[in-house]
Amino acid sequence: MNISAELKLEIYKTLLLIRESELKMVMLYKKGELPGHVLPCLGQEAIPAGFSKALRSEDIVVTGHRGAGHYIARGGDLKKLWAELYGRKNGILGGKGGQMHLVDMNVNTIAGNAIVGANWVLGCGAGFAAKQNKENQVAAVFGGEASTNRGTFHEALNMAALKKLPVVFTVEFNGKQLWDNNDYVTAVKDLADRAKAHDIPGINCDGNDPESVYAAAAEMVQRARNGQGPSLIVAKTFKWIDSGANQRQTDAEMEEGKSKYDPVKLYTKKLLEEAILDEKLVKELTRNTSEIIGQAIEFGFNSPLPSAKDAYTNVYV
Numbered sequence: 001m002n003i004s005a006e007l008k009l010e011i012y013k014t015l016l017l018i019r020e021s022e023l024k025m026v027m028l029y030k031k032g033e034l035p036g037h038v039l040p041c042l043g044q045e046a047i048p049a050g051f052s053k054a055l056r057s058e059d060i061v062v063t064g065h066r067g068a069g070h071y072i073a074r075g076g077d078l079k080k081l082w083a084e085l086y087g088r089k090n091g092i093l094g095g096k097g098g099q100m101h102l103v104d105m106n107v108n109t110i111a112g113n114a115i116v117g118a119n120w121v122l123g124c125g126a127g128f129a130a131k132q133n134k135e136n137q138v139a140a141v142f143g144g145e146a147s148t149n150r151g152t153f154h155e156a157l158n159m160a161a162l163k164k165l166p167v168v169f170t171v172e173f174n175g176k177q178l179w180d181n182n183d184y185v186t187a188v189k190d191l192a193d194r195a196k197a198h199d200i201p202g203i204n205c206d207g208n209d210p211e212s213v214y215a216a217a218a219e220m221v222q223r224a225r226n227g228q229g230p231s232l233i234v235a236k237t238f239k240w241i242d243s244g245a246n247q248r249q250t251d252a253e254m255e256e257g258k259s260k261y262d263p264v265k266l267y268t269k270k271l272l273e274e275a276i277l278d279e280k281l282v283k284e285l286t287r288n289t290s291e292i293i294g295q296a297i298e299f300g301f302n303s304p305l306p307s308a309k310d311a312y313t314n315v316y317v
């Protein structure tokens with residue numbers, strides 16, 4: 001697929017932003033500064049960075065528990081994100097949601113919920129609403145491979161296929177569900193085969209390469225927008241951290257995975273070879289990224305805590 005130099009640079013900037021924010025999130029969580037629990041997408045950044053560029057702002061994104069990268073990729077407000085991570089009043093959800101509930105309809109993004117597998121049916125619902133309201137929106141839904149063993153995954157694919165809903169389901173296949181390998185919990189070898197059961201297309205892409213993700217997404221999003229119905233993308237990747245700040249892989253496994261699959265390292269190398277980047281630009285972009293995230297962290301840290309009264313707002317509708 002022909003991708004312009006301009007778009008490659010945009011993808012690269014998004015990769016850097018996600019990486020920097022997620023690294024800082026894990027660091028501050030480990031220091032005990034962030035309340036609650038965090039589930040980062042470190043190592044998986046190519047998926048949000050690549051996929052987001054195939055979407056329009058009116059499209060809807062729904063994710064599983066590793067959603068902050070998608071929120072950033074959608075152009076979510078970084079200051080509000082960090083205020084949310086700090087549990088502050090001016091966070092995305094007034095500090096009540098935390099990392100697993102980054103719901104912001106200003107950017108049509110429901111970045112997460114803590115119920116593994118709920119994402120699939122929520123995304124299907126978003127596609128249903130789009131079709132019902134005759135909006136030309138596509139719903140893009142993301143989740144881990146273990147969650148495809150839940151009934152919700154198959155209910156969502158069946159309903160979306162039956163009603164020809166504009167939904168693209170993407171599995172962020174990192175090979176592990178918490179500490180177990182995927183083949184310990186899943187019989188089928190190629191998860192894209194699961195699409196066959198619902199008579200929809202299922203394809204694989206390289207989840208460590210944002211351009212591979214972008215190409216798969218562009219094709220399937222277009223299909224959905226044309227009224228041809230849902231599809232399944234499996235993006236193979238490598239996660240650095242499991243639950244919160246815990247690394248479950250052995251050090252040797254982790255080092256090997258990072259050296260082979262790190263999407264930021266791989267994409268930097270590729271764009272340097274293509275002369276889209278040079279060393280000076282890499283330094284400049286890295287410095288800008290760290291300034292932007294630094295300012296967002298400062299904003300979050302200095303934001304006020306909710307009051308006791310706020311516990312009673314936005315609870316019932």
Ligand SMILES: Cc1ncc(C[n+]2csc(CCOP(=O)(O)OP(=O)(O)O)c2C)c(N)n1
Pocket residue numbers: 065066114115116117143144145146147148172174176177178239
């Ligand atoms: C319904 C439900 N069951 C169990 C859990 C506990 N849990 C949190 S993350 C996780 C593993 C999910 O694995 P996968 O879907 O592959 O995503 P990954 O964490 O690897 O990105 C589990 C079992 C949960 N949050 N919700």
